[in-house]
Amino acid sequence: MGRPEKALVDAETPAGAFGSALRDARHAAGMNQTELADRSGCSPATVSQVERARFLPAYDLVLAWEVNLAALGQLIPLWSEAVLRAHRRRRCSIPYEG
Numbered sequence: 553m554g555r556p557e558k559a560l561v562d563a564e565t566p567a568g569a570f571g572s573a574l575r576d577a578r579h580a581a582g583m584n585q586t587e588l589a590d591r592s593g594c595s596p597a598t599v600s601q602v603e604r605a606r607f608l609p610a611y612d613l614v615l616a617w618e619v620n621l622a623a624l625g626q627l628i629p630l631w632s633e634a635v636l637r638a639h640r641r642r643r644c645s646i647p648y649e650g
Contacts, residue, residue, distance in 0.1 A: 565640040567605035567633035573630050575603045592616040608634055 563572040578599075579586050585599040594613055601607035614631045618624050 565605065566630065566637045567594040567608060568610075570627065570630040570634045571603040572601070573618060573623075573627055577626060578603075581621045581623075583621070588617065588620060591620045603633075608638060618636070628641045 563569050585596040589596040589599050592613060602609055614627050620629050
């Protein structure tokens with residue numbers, strides 16, 4: 553059994569809503585962060601950071617998550633809103649890899 557997951561941030565923000573949706577989809581698929589990371593070509597730390605709204609990944613990783621979690625059409629709209637909000641702010645504290 554792995555370490556306990558860290559608490560999510562406020563799901564009211566676009567990045568928080570995206571992170572919460574990712575965690576919900578991962579739980580629904582019965583995967584832990586390491587399993588999702590292994591299947592998607594990223595690190596477990598990346599999954600954790602995204603779920604806690606600390607990092608916004610590139611589109612291709614979000615697409616890989618949608619496919620691996622059988623969550624097609626659930627994550628990309630939330631990710632798009634989070635990226636748009638981050639770019640509008642221009643002083644974004646959330647790193648974006650894109």
